[in-house]
Amino acid sequence: MNEPVVPPPLPEIPPEESLIKYPCAFPIKVMGLHEPPFVETMVALAVQHDPGFDAKTLELRPSSGGKYMGLTITVNAISREHLDGIYRAFTGHPLVKYVL
Numbered sequence: 845m846n847e848p849v850v851p852p853p854l855p856e857i858p859p860e861e862s863l864i865k866y867p868c869a870f871p872i873k874v875m876g877l878h879e880p881p882f883v884e885t886m887v888a889l890a891v892q893h894d895p896g897f898d899a900k901t902l903e904l905r906p907s908s909g910g911k912y913m914g915l916t917i918t919v920n921a922i923s924r925e926h927l928d929g930i931y932r933a934f935t936g937h938p939l940v941k942y943v944l
Contacts, residue, residue, distance in 0.1 A: 870921040873944040874934050878906055878913040882939050886915055889937065893930045894919040912941070 864870070876882045883904065890897040903916035921927040934943045 864921070864924070864927075866924070866926075867920055867922045869918050870927060871916050871918045872930065872934065873942075874915045874917055874940055875912055875942040875944075876939045877941070878911055879939075882913055883915065885937070885939055886917060886934070889933055890917050890919055890930075893926070893933060894921075896920055 874886055876886070883902075887897070887899050887902065891899075897917075897919060901918050905914040905916075906912070907914070919927075919930055921930070931943060934940055
């Protein structure tokens, strides 16, 4: 099994130069195997980092062959550090194949 690749920390960007204005609703695409624990685990991870996350907003897209599940998880990001932490949590999870 391949280990997920964890990207290096991003360089510091002053808030006035950021293209993202916080707080904001930020969609994150997460892909993994289409197995029962995947969706529930990703929802729990989203709630861990965004306690106000509403699972009803979760978008599910199975792959054409049915082997993979794509999720769009829209979190309320309050800062770049917060968003970076959410990305690290998803990319570092063993059930996750890709995060966009």
